[in-house]
Amino acid sequence: MTCAAGIDPTPAAGLFASIMPILTGHARLAGILGWPAAHSRSPRLHGFWLERHGIDGAYIPLPVRPERFAEAVRSLADLGFRGANVTLPHKEAAFAVCDAVAPEARRAGAVNTLTFRDDGTIEGTNTDGYGFLESVREAVPTWRAGAGSAVLLGAGGSARAVAAALLDAGCPRLTLVNRTRARAEALAQELGGAIGVAERAPLDEAALLVNTTSLGMQGQPPLAVDLAPLPRGAVVVDLVYVPLETPLLAAARARGLAAVDGLGMLLHQARPGFARWFGVEPEVDAALRDFVAAGIPARAP
Numbered sequence: 001m002t003c004a005a006g007i008d009p010t011p012a013a014g015l016f017a018s019i020m021p022i023l024t025g026h027a028r029l030a031g032i033l034g035w036p037a038a039h040s041r042s043p044r045l046h047g048f049w050l051e052r053h054g055i056d057g058a059y060i061p062l063p064v065r066p067e068r069f070a071e072a073v074r075s076l077a078d079l080g081f082r083g084a085n086v087t088l089p090h091k092e093a094a095f096a097v098c099d100a101v102a103p104e105a106r107r108a109g110a111v112n113t114l115t116f117r118d119d120g121t122i123e124g125t126n127t128d129g130y131g132f133l134e135s136v137r138e139a140v141p142t143w144r145a146g147a148g149s150a151v152l153l154g155a156g157g158s159a160r161a162v163a164a165a166l167l168d169a170g171c172p173r174l175t176l177v178n179r180t181r182a183r184a185e186a187l188a189q190e191l192g193g194a195i196g197v198a199e200r201a202p203l204d205e206a207a208l209l210v211n212t213t214s215l216g217m218q219g220q221p222p223l224a225v226d227l228a229p230l231p232r233g234a235v236v237v238d239l240v241y242v243p244l245e246t247p248l249l250a251a252a253r254a255r256g257l258a259a260v261d262g263l264g265m266l267l268h269q270a271r272p273g274f275a276r277w278f279g280v281e282p283e284v285d286a287a288l289r290d291f292v293a294a295g296i297p298a299r300a301p
């Protein structure tokens with residue numbers, strides 16, 4: 001595939017990664033606020049789309065210390081940035097700088113996408129839940145949130161966004177299982193609706209199993225869960241994407257179950273921000289996936 005500048009944006013095309021875009025004075029700017037920000041794959045992801053669509057713009061890493069966060073965000077708006085993504089440790093702090101917060105961000109308890117509006121105000125939203133749902137729909141087109149109950153392992157920040165998205169999409173029953181049970185109970189109470197907490201995952205009736213813990217990530221112990229009780233049509237999703245195929249997903253595939261890795265969520269959650277800042281609806285496809293996945297181990301050693 002070639003993109004706007006006639007360059008093949010595949011991992012083999014080392015040239016692509018080394019070309020600096022030449023911006024005009026009208027260039028649209030966005031970036032990712034984090035501390036640190038160097039590990040983020042978002043500049044690579046948005047950079048691919050900018051290049052593909054031939055957009056006069058740039059998306060850059062913005063490392064900002066927590067104590068300077070609010071000041072930095074306001075400065076970006078003053079400097080003409082269109083917006084920014086927000087990652088750890090700023091996702092909660094980002095609420096305070098927003099003049100308007102979308103319902104998805106309130107439900108998720110975090111802002112991951114800021115838009116600097118023309119009237120000088122700042123709008124915050126959260127696209128993690130959207131990215132999660134879209135990634136499962138892309139990988140398993142027949143999947144419907146309302147088709148059956150779901151089990152979610154974990155009760156941290158990503159669990160909250162995913163749980164809220166599943167409930168809002170019509171999941172009839174959601175069970176949280178977490179090492180620290182009290183945290184799961186607090187989350188269930190806050191979200192409300194068809195959500196409960198269990199000590200052991202009720203897999204025999206689950207249409208969906210989602211790992212939102214960091215277990216299975218490179219350098220972490222694997223997630224110890226026996227998938228045998230899962231019904232045949234169940235879908236298994238792991239938010240972890242380093243490695244791409246975690247031991248959990250390998251076990252799901254070995255049982256013939258649909259297995260969805262965390263990279264798709266990362267790619268899809270970026271789409272709404274890109275569309276707002278750069279004015280083009282970007283697509284998630286194999287070329288983007290390969291480009292962003294370059295260097296991520298395919299499976300655990």
Ligand SMILES: NC(=O)c1ccc[n+]([C@@H]2O[C@H](COP(=O)([O-])OP(=O)(O)OC[C@H]3O[C@@H](n4cnc5c(N)ncnc54)[C@H](OP(=O)(O)O)[C@@H]3O)[C@@H](O)[C@H]2O)c1
Nearest residue numbers: 154155156157158159179180183212213214239262265266
């Ligand atoms: N694919 C994506 O786009 C995407 C987006 C966001 C996050 N993620 C991934 O999702 C994972 C979680 O992120 P997060 O932001 O939700 O983190 P977080 O808020 O720190 O929550 C971590 C969760 O993992 C559990 N946990 C950690 N170590 C554990 C252990 N040794 N045994 C059992 N449970 C353990 C925690 O349980 P306790 O409550 O008991 O501590 C908690 O439920 C990370 O791997 C992250 O990379 C992926």
